Amino acid sequence: MRTCVVIPAYNEARRIGEVIPQVLDLGFEIIVVDDGSRDDTPEIAKNFPIIIVRHFLNQGQGAALKTGTELAIKLGFDFIVHFDADGQHEARNIAELVEVLHDYEVALGSRFLCVESEIPKKKRMILMLAKIFSQWLLQLEFSDPQSGLRAFRASAADRLDWQKNDFQHCTEILNLIIRNELRYKEIPVKINYDDYSTSKEVKPKISMGWKLIINKFID
Amino acid sequence: MTIFQIIILILIAIVCFKAVRKLLKKEISFLLFASWIGLWLIVALIAIFPSIVNRLADFVGIGRGVDLIIYLSIISLFYMLFKINLRQNKIEKNISELVRKIAMENYHDGKTKDDV
Numbered sequence: 202m203r204t205c206v207v208i209p210a211y212n213e214a215r216r217i218g219e220v221i222p223q224v225l226d227l228g229f230e231i232i233v234v235d236d237g238s239r240d241d242t243p244e245i246a247k248n249f250p251i252i253i254v255r256h257f258l259n260q261g262q263g264a265a266l267k268t269g270t271e272l273a274i275k276l277g278f279d280f281i282v283h284f285d286a287d288g289q290h291e292a293r294n295i296a297e298l299v300e301v302l303h304d305y306e307v308a309l310g311s312r313f314l315c316v317e318s319e320i321p322k323k324k325r326m327i328l329m330l331a332k333i334f335s336q337w338l339l340q341l342e343f344s345d346p347q348s349g350l351r352a353f354r355a356s357a358a359d360r361l362d363w364q365k366n367d368f369q370h371c372t373e374i375l376n377l378i379i380r381n382e383l384r385y386k387e388i389p390v391k392i393n394y395d396d397y398s399t400s401k402e403v404k405p406k407i408s409m410g411w412k413l414i415i416n417k418f419i420d
Numbered sequence: 421m422t423i424f425q426i427i428i429l430i431l432i433a434i435v436c437f438k439a440v441r442k443l444l445k446k447e448i449s450f451l452l453f454a455s456w457i458g459l460w461l462i463v464a465l466i467a468i469f470p471s472i473v474n475r476l477a478d479f480v481g482i483g484r485g486v487d488l489i490i491y492l493s494i495i496s497l498f499y500m501l502f503k504i505n506l507r508q509n510k511i512e513k514n515i516s517e518l519v520r521k522i523a524m525e526n527y528h529d530g531k532t533k534d535d536v
Binding site (some may be wrong): 232234246247249250251252253254255256257258260264267268271272275364366 | 513515516519520522523524526527528529530531
């Protein structure tokens with residue numbers, strides 16, 4: 202069974218050179234989707250024996266993940282893992298997610314099932330609000346709806362045709378998992394927070410909530 | 421004729437002149453030109469004979485002609501905003517699909533050092 206780790210990257214020259222070898226050392230194949238970076242991200246990625254696919258315009262993480270996932274399916278991989286390029290995710294969790302895929306179609310990483318993650322107070326509060334928002338308004342019963350660490354069987358990923366390019370793709374993917382009645386399991390994962398990864402995060406805005414609510418009703 | 425009417429007519433003339441130039445340069449379609457000119461001719465007609473709107477307002481049960489124009493303008497502007505929003509979303513989606521398609525067809529395989 203072949204596993205492909207899809208890493209979307211936008212201006213990640215500072216970190217991508219550390220993240221790629223961590224995943225390669227565990228024997229996984231990698232597709233890096235450079236999402237129109239203006240720094241040396243693609244040049245650094247080209248130093249490794251991996252597949253690199255490039256958006257000539259920045260499209261957002263949702264689009265980058267979709268490109269990487271579709272390419273992985275096209276190239277015949279059996280399992281597909283979404284993994285961040287900023288060093289927040291731990292490579293050792295990939296094997297745990299893939300292990301789950303022998304019994305389930307989707308494996309979702311959750312930082313709230315793990316005591317190891319030292320989530321900054323402000324970040325924890327934002328995530329808890331996002332969780333309450335997802336559970337009450339969007340009716341998504343997941344412990345960590347904003348988690349970007351997830352794995353799919355290729356057959357399951359093929360059924361998840363998410364359209365949102367921006368931050369909304371996380372919620373949309375969860376919605377599609379429910380709508381397609383895919384069997385999923387959440388597992389504890391450790392998320393590393395440092396100044397770099399925290400500075401790269403999308404700052405929460407009230408308009409994000411409105412967008413999610415409007416899309417919930419339109420869909 | 422009042423100063424306000426003259427200003428309005430001069431502005432309309434400028435808008436129509438620009439529309440004709442754009443048509444001659446083939447920057448806009450004839451349909452868009454005709455709709456644009458048609459709209460401004462109606463505005464010119466109302467500016468010269470404001471009583472037309474008052475009669476129309478009476479007919480549909482709105483007190484003043486000016487109120488009728490404001491109501492219709494607001495409804496038209498909202499509709500145009502909605503249409504522009506739809507068009508913008510469609511363009512963004514098309515650009516995204518194009519970017520993704522080109523990317524998928526030109527990936528670099530670092531194991532074989534091949535550009536596909």
